[in-house]
Amino acid sequence: MxxxxxxxxxxxxxxxxxxxxxxxxxxxxxxxxxxxxxxxxxxxxxxxxxxxxxSSKDELLELALGEALDSLEGVLTEDGATTGDAADRLAHVLRGAVRVLVDKLPYVTLLLRVRGNTEVERAALARRRAFDRAVASLVVEARDAGSLRADLDPGIVSRLLFGMINSIAEWYRPGGQEDADQLAADVLTVALDGLRVK
The missing domain is CATH 1.10.10.60 (Homeodomain-like)
Incomplete structure (x- = not known):
């Protein structure tokens, strides 16, 4: 060149x-x-x-992490996440998180690799922790309403749920057998059927 x-x-x-x-x-x-x-x-x-x-490589990182975080935070404000019973709202947020992961796979993958080495990364981790707390609150609400098992710690449940969702970034490839909706349905079946009160 x-x-x-x-x-x-x-x-x-x-x-x-x-x-x-x-x-x-x-x-x-x-x-x-x-x-x-x-x-x-x-x-x-x-x-x-x-x-x-x-202006800098840091700005590129900030834009990229913002793309993932804005999308995840947006799920929390959707009607399905704000109305209805807590178990249904939790299911909506989990479905939405899978959808965001699939739609924004490179951006979410980058977010999941952030370790807090820069100010931009620390700000992103703070936003991610706030999202996790919102999900944990939904788990508490669903448990208190009698929809989910009461013998499990909500913070651990939230981490396990998102551990499962986040692991999708390691193996999911666009254009595979399952689209985001089917993948989300599979996650909900595995996650919530094991947590719901029978």
Whole structure:
């Protein structure tokens, strides 16, 4: 590639396109090991062309983690998560979390790999913990209403439920045999049928 081609870059890369390529690189190599130079090479752009769209690699990470977290938090505000009995609301949130994982797989995968090494990562982890607390509250409500077993700790139940959902990121591949709805139905069958009072 000549210097002129690098400087002009490839047409069609906007911030969204740069973000998608960056998330793939972060997942493949790790955030710390991925440099702006590596991203520029993958994109066929100069570093300055990337900086035209974002101020830093940290901003790319913040945008990517925000994509996953905004979607997960959005599930908590949907009608199915805010109306009805607690067990149904919990089921709605679990279905929604599976849907988000499938729809935003690279972004959720990146979120699940965050360890809190930067301020951006620590802020994302705080938002993730708040989401987890909201789910644990739904588990408590459903248990107190007599819909779920009372002999299990709600915090552990919540972690186990999301451990199962989050593990999907390790093996799920788009275009496979099951779509998000069927996958969510399978998760609910395994998770809630074992928790519900018979």
């Amino acid at each position: 000549t210097e002129t081609e690098i400087r002009r870059g490839r047409p069609g890369y906007d911030q969204r396109g740069i973000l998608e390529v960056s998330v793939a690189a972060f997942n493949e190599h790790g955030y710390d090991a991925t440099s702006i130079g590596m991203l520029a090479e993958r994109l066929g752009l100069s570093k300055s062309a990337i900086y035209h769209h974002v």
